[in-house]
Amino acid sequence: MGAAGSKLEKALGDQFPEGERYFGFENFGNTCYCNSVLQALYFCAPFREQLLEYCANNKSVADAEENLLTCLADLFSQISSQKKKTGVIAPKRFVQRLKKQNELFRSYMHQDAHEFLNYLLNELVDILEKEAKGTKTDNESSSSNGLKVPQANGVHKEPIVTWVHKIFQGILTNETRCLRCETVTARDETFLDLSLDIEQNSSITSCLKNFSSTETLHAEDKFFCDKCCSLQEAQKRMKIKKPPHILVIHLKRFKYMEQLGRYKKLSYRVVFPLELKLSNTVEEYVDIEYSLFAVVVHVGSGPNHGHYVSLVKSHNHWLFFDDENVEMIEESAVQTFFGSSQEYSSNTDHGYILFYESLGTR
Amino acid sequence: MMNTSNGMISAPSSSSSPAANPQSPGIKTYFKTPEGKYKLHYEKTHSSGLLHYAHGKTVTQVTLAQLKERAAPSTPTGTSSGYSASSGFRSATARLLGTGNGNRALSFVGGNGGGKNVSASSRISGSFAASNSSTSMTNTNFDGKGTYLVFNVGDAVFICDLNSQDKDPVKSIHFSNSNPMCHAFNPDAKDGHDLLIGLNSGDVYTVSLRQQLQDVSKKLVGALHYNKDGSNKEGATDSTFPAIRDPTQFTVDKAKYSKSNPVARWHICQGSINSIAFSYDGSHLATVGRDGYLRIFDFSTQKLVCGGKSYYGALLCCSWSMDGKYILTGGEDDLVQVWSMEDRKVVAWGEGHNSWVSGVAFDSYWSSPNTDGSGEHVMYRFGSVGQDTQLLLWDLEMDEIVVPLRRPPGGSPTYSTGSQSAHWDNVIPMGTLQPAPCKRDVPKLSPVIAHRVHTEPLSGLMFTQESVVTACREGHIKIWTRPSVSETQSNSSEATSTIALLSTSFPKDNKASLSSKIVGSII
Ligand SMILES: [Zn+2]
Numbered sequence A: 001m002g003a004a005g006s007k008l009e010k011a012l013g014d015q016f017p018e019g020e021r022y023f024g025f026e027n028f029g030n031t032c033y034c035n036s037v038l039q040a041l042y043f044c045a046p047f048r049e050q051l052l053e054y055c056a057n058n059k060s061v062a063d064a065e066e067n068l069l070t071c072l073a074d075l076f077s078q079i080s081s082q083k084k085k086t087g088v089i090a091p092k093r094f095v096q097r098l099k100k101q102n103e104l105f106r107s108y109m110h111q112d113a114h115e116f117l118n119y120l121l122n123e124l125v126d127i128l129e130k131e132a133k134g135t136k137t138d139n140e141s142s143s144s145n146g147l148k149v150p151q152a153n154g155v156h157k158e159p160i161v162t163w164v165h166k167i168f169q170g171i172l173t174n175e176t177r178c179l180r181c182e183t184v185t186a187r188d189e190t191f192l193d194l195s196l197d198i199e200q201n202s203s204i205t206s207c208l209k210n211f212s213s214t215e216t217l218h219a220e221d222k223f224f225c226d227k228c229c230s231l232q233e234a235q236k237r238m239k240i241k242k243p244p245h246i247l248v249i250h251l252k253r254f255k256y257m258e259q260l261g262r263y264k265k266l267s268y269r270v271v272f273p274l275e276l277k278l279s280n281t282v283e284e285y286v287d288i289e290y291s292l293f294a295v296v297v298h299v300g301s302g303p304n305h306g307h308y309v310s311l312v313k314s315h316n317h318w319l320f321f322d323d324e325n326v327e328m329i330e331e332s333a334v335q336t337f338f339g340s341s342q343e344y345s346s347n348t349d350h351g352y353i354l355f356y357e358s359l360g361t362r
Numbered sequence B: 001m002m003n004t005s006n007g008m009i010s011a012p013s014s015s016s017s018p019a020a021n022p023q024s025p026g027i028k029t030y031f032k033t034p035e036g037k038y039k040l041h042y043e044k045t046h047s048s049g050l051l052h053y054a055h056g057k058t059v060t061q062v063t064l065a066q067l068k069e070r071a072a073p074s075t076p077t078g079t080s081s082g083y084s085a086s087s088g089f090r091s092a093t094a095r096l097l098g099t100g101n102g103n104r105a106l107s108f109v110g111g112n113g114g115g116k117n118v119s120a121s122s123r124i125s126g127s128f129a130a131s132n133s134s135t136s137m138t139n140t141n142f143d144g145k146g147t148y149l150v151f152n153v154g155d156a157v158f159i160c161d162l163n164s165q166d167k168d169p170v171k172s173i174h175f176s177n178s179n180p181m182c183h184a185f186n187p188d189a190k191d192g193h194d195l196l197i198g199l200n201s202g203d204v205y206t207v208s209l210r211q212q213l214q215d216v217s218k219k220l221v222g223a224l225h226y227n228k229d230g231s232n233k234e235g236a237t238d239s240t241f242p243a244i245r246d247p248t249q250f251t252v253d254k255a256k257y258s259k260s261n262p263v264a265r266w267h268i269c270q271g272s273i274n275s276i277a278f279s280y281d282g283s284h285l286a287t288v289g290r291d292g293y294l295r296i297f298d299f300s301t302q303k304l305v306c307g308g309k310s311y312y313g314a315l316l317c318c319s320w321s322m323d324g325k326y327i328l329t330g331g332e333d334d335l336v337q338v339w340s341m342e343d344r345k346v347v348a349w350g351e352g353h354n355s356w357v358s359g360v361a362f363d364s365y366w367s368s369p370n371t372d373g374s375g376e377h378v379m380y381r382f383g384s385v386g387q388d389t390q391l392l393l394w395d396l397e398m399d400e401i402v403v404p405l406r407r408p409p410g411g412s413p414t415y416s417t418g419s420q421s422a423h424w425d426n427v428i429p430m431g432t433l434q435p436a437p438c439k440r441d442v443p444k445l446s447p448v449i450a451h452r453v454h455t456e457p458l459s460g461l462m463f464t465q466e467s468v469v470t471a472c473r474e475g476h477i478k479i480w481t482r483p484s485v486s487e488t489q490s491n492s493s494e495a496t497s498t499i500a501l502l503s504t505s506f507p508k509d510n511k512a513s514l515s516s517k518i519v520g521s522i523i
Helices: A002-015 A032-042 A045-058 A068-080 A092-101 A113-138 A163-168 A204-211 A331-337 B085-096 B120-134 B209-214 B483-487 B492-504
Strands: A022-025 A086-089 A170-178 A184-191 A194-196 A215-217 A223-225 A230-232 A234-242 A246-251 A254-257 A262-265 A275-277 A288-299 A307-314 A317-322 A325-329 A349-361 B030-033 B036-044 B061-067 B146-153 B156-161 B171-174 B180-185 B195-199 B204-207 B224-226 B251-254 B264-267 B273-278 B284-289 B293-298 B303-309 B315-320 B326-331 B335-340 B345-351 B357-362 B377-386 B390-399 B432-434 B449-452 B458-463 B467-472 B477-481
Touching: A002 A086, A002 A317, A002 A325, A022 A032, A022 A317, A022 A325, A032 A045, A032 A068, A032 A092, A032 A113, A032 A288, A032 A307, A032 A317, A032 A349, A045 A068, A045 A163, A068 A086, A068 A092, A068 A113, A113 A163, A113 A288, A113 A349, A163 A246, A170 A223, A194 A204, A223 A234, A288 A331, A317 A331, A325 A331, A331 A349, B030 B449, B036 B483, B061 B180, B061 B209, B061 B458, B061 B467, B146 B180, B146 B209, B156 B180, B156 B209, B171 B209, B204 B209, B284 B315, B284 B326, B293 B315, B293 B326, B293 B335, B326 B357, B326 B377, B335 B357, B335 B390, B345 B390, B377 B458, B390 B458
Parallel strands: A022 A086, A194 A246, B273 B315, B303 B432, B315 B357, B357 B458
Antiparallel strands: A170 A184, A170 A234, A215 A234, A223 A230, A246 A349, A254 A262, A275 A288, A288 A307, A288 A349, A307 A317, A317 A325, B030 B036, B036 B477, B061 B146, B146 B156, B156 B171, B180 B195, B195 B204, B204 B224, B251 B264, B273 B284, B284 B293, B293 B303, B315 B326, B326 B335, B335 B345, B357 B377, B377 B390, B390 B449, B458 B467, B467 B477
């Protein structure tokens, strides 16, 4: 840890951000999927802040049951309280807990970073919701978090909004317009990340546009219109009704090839700008600017093997995390992770999960 | 990016269409537009064995260089204006050199894209004659005249004979320690050092193109070298500049001695400058860069005139209209922006690319089918290329109905001194940068055509009188002949008069407003 650490410290020199720590993660045999995502989350400012706060508040209940949330909170506080500025940490307890809890991540097989992120966020939501409910039954008179107390025997329980929701959750609205009576039916759904289909030589802007492009439902795909009381041809469009504070974009690089009976990695060149505005929001949220702060990169030509690394922006410096190793990189080096415009290329490092933070309304 | 320098492609002697390119499978060798078919004429490339570039780091820039006959008398142009072109290019280079933020573009004043409106027609007819006779040459004679495509890929600069059907370059120059990022050609360079090459190390070489062509080696010969801190290896001039105090501030530092090169340093902004362009009359300079801002400077007073932010992300390219009224920019928001010098703001967005826009250019040789000479109905044609491998062509229709949308209250417009179009001054003050526009405020344009022209992301676009030239990142160049050229052999006097017409048909004091071609914003 000495050599690599000191090298990074030297590179940053007196520009080393006050109070910041840059620690690589040890790999316990194909745990790079986990390491790369955890680094991205550590440098997600509101997420780290909430987790460290959670950790501080939970110190009193030292014997509280161990779960993924407590393990992750411990890990983050361990990093942030390091005396050294750089080095390597073994996220052993977290990984053990993860493997114990989910069979999927138990094997030494190559794992999918997006699947892990999704599992982790949902798990954190579950734990926080349970805790919120727990405090309410213990202490029914008031809600300390400003959450509404669920009605005792009410059918509609107010959904609990955890800080994970506040950070990552957005709302999509699925508008369907019946082509006969023109009635628009809207159905909302929440998301913690957006999974986008990708095309060769395209941009994230264009992938988002395609995600929200109008689709016509016809033939066997007709829509049941409540007004017409029958199946009708309709036009469907997905819009972002409420953009999240942290926008996580997952590029669908692993595609199931039916004729091959297996997944194939798409190495397509998909450019992602360092600043982004969404073209597919409802009118109210047009022109909100996002800034890229982390990229989880898949390295390798196939879906079943390979490696994950991450690029992270911290205090206006870009850093490259590859398990134990942490290096400083130029902002312009981010473009070497866009993908390849040729099918067979020596470049196999491709941006896979993008993390954008909202800069507020213009 | 690309620059045109008296660009001219002579008509093909045989108009047989080329066979499908094995390097571009599935890509058509023509595209249709309302005015007819553009056909793939030639392709220029380099054998991949010549390259040792690092992936993802290639930047291709293409310029057209016109070598005149050695014995030819001095050109009829370049003297009409008040300054010398060759000293101009040096200072232009110099002023943009060494800002320490990775400039990617060099430019000659009066050379590339620098034809003044007044002299444009004579300049073009002059070079047309030269180009016409060059078709009779079957073998390229390096001592003679010719039109060359100069492009850089990876660690090399390649030179192709534009008029030969030979795909391979006639010359390659390799740089062992650094990659060439940009270059420029000045046909009027008095000392013969007409080719300027900028490296990513910050060094700049000026060489004679003819001399390079005569030499058989892969080395640069007879080069004058300028390095980053502004010193010239051969000369003893010292022109180091003081350190930049505040990198966020625009500053101009002049060299201590009048004869030193660079003569000045302009520090423009933080982050890289991705493209620069001089207006055709040489009076204004436009820059775009990483910070997403287009900035327009008055070159002689070194003052910021106006500018504005992209919708989001970096801007990658910029280009002026012939008449200096509009600037196109393209960037990471996938948009082509049309900036009006009169309004000092973005007046239209071109939506149609599926990825970043890497090259933009007005087609100054194109004349609107509606142009009747009275100047009552003017249309601009422009093109854009993107990392989506597509070429898009656009029409911008201008009406002469003088109905300012925001005439100041009280009746007569206020004119500030020194500005020819001052009735907007009260709306957007001089010397300010505009924030990113709101989506709903900007009229949208749709492309006339969109055509996939290469397999690789594109990096440059250039219009010549008889063709459209496209280049991709990997250094493949395609030359598409215009419908008029492939259908009827063009005649020089007609072509020349078109140019003359174009350059005079924009009355200075009339406010042209965007007409119905620009549809209302679609959300
Ligand atoms: Zn209906």
